[in-house]
Amino acid sequence: MRAALFVTCVNDALHPRTGVAAVRLLERLGVEVDFPAAQSCCGQPQYNTGHRREAEPLLRRTAEAFAGHRYVVTPSGSCTAMVRGHYPRIGRLARQEGRGGRLEAYAEDLAPRVYELSEFLVDVLGVTDVGAYYPHTVAYHPSCHGLRGLGLGERPRRLLAAVKGLELVELPGAEECCGFGGTFAVKNPDVSAAMGADKAAAAAAAGAGVLCGGDTSCLVHLDGILRRTGSPVRTVHLAEILASTEEEPLV
Structure with a gap:
């Protein structure tokens, strides 16, 4: 199985060990991990501050970066919720404002393919015991x-x-x-x-x-x-x- 890692900008900038750990874990479970270098911020800071249109280029960039990947896994419930919950709304509003339906198509294509890490492990891979050891x-x-x-x-x-x-x-x-x-x-x-x-x-x-x-x-x-x-x-x-x-x- 192949999956793309959406590492998120917070992990990349502040705590890269999380992304490294996610790759290590997934590969141990037999997943071949891709890392699209074009990925960037999902646009959540702009969207949450009320700047919806400023988030649109980031929606487009994220969708294009992960185009063709059946599974996109991210160690972040926050970014997963942005893509799955808010991207479709951003695209729908853009269409209703008469700016075309391309953004909506991007959002609807990407949203169902994005999984938070624990979701992917339990729901897609069907595992709860991942062979971990952590004596704390x-x-x-x-x-x-x-x-x-x-x-x-x-x-x-x-x-x-x-x-x-x-x-x-x-x-x-x-x-x-x-x-x-x-x-x-x-x-x-x-x-x-x-x-x-x-x-x-x-x-x-x-x-x-x-x-x-x-x-x-x-x-x-x-x-x-x-x-x-x-x-x-x-x-x-x-x-x-x-x-x-x-x-x-x-x-």
């Missing part, structure tokens, strides 16, 4: 886009529960937003920081040594709060935990 106590934070936008449900937790050596603990208030929310954190920094502090405190209260999530943006936000407060809790992306094995551990 872990709490899972379900990001808002993955939880509400994509309905990932228990998929990430099922994958974590099958990891050898991993102790999965319940995160109090797990379904509450961490406060990042993309441009929300910029527009409402005090509220964002307070929400993040609550999430960080919940991870510590759960006895977790590692706070795991499926969106690097949320983890970067929480990591900053944890570091500033001197907490021993670390943030680690789901892909990195699942890529770790006894032979090649990621700690």
Whole structure:
């Protein structure tokens, strides 16, 4: 099976280890991974700030970059939700405004081919035990886009529960937003920081040594709060935990 990796600009710029881990994991499971070099930002920052037309060139670029790939996998619920949930709307509005239907065709072609990493593993590959080893106590934070936008449900937790050596603990208030929310954190920094502090405190209260999530943006936000407060809790992306094995551990 072949799949294209949509690494996302946040991972590429701030935490490339997540993308490397995703490739390592997928290849271990027998997936041949392509990486279209033309990929770029999905346009979510522009769209969330109300600049819909400014997001259109990025929709077109993303669709063209991944044209011809049956499966497009991304370690980001946020970007997956943008492509699957908002791209069709952007294309539809462009057509209704009399600017043609090409953008809509791009969106409708790409959207059903894009999968968040845990979705791809569980729903397409049909696996929950990926052969991972990670001897740490872990709490899972379900990001808002993955939880509400994509309905990932228990998929990430099922994958974590099958990891050898991993102790999965319940995160109090797990379904509450961490406060990042993309441009929300910029527009409402005090509220964002307070929400993040609550999430960080919940991870510590759960006895977790590692706070795991499926969106690097949320983890970067929480990591900053944890570091500033001197907490021993670390943030680690789901892909990195699942890529770790006894032979090649990621700690």
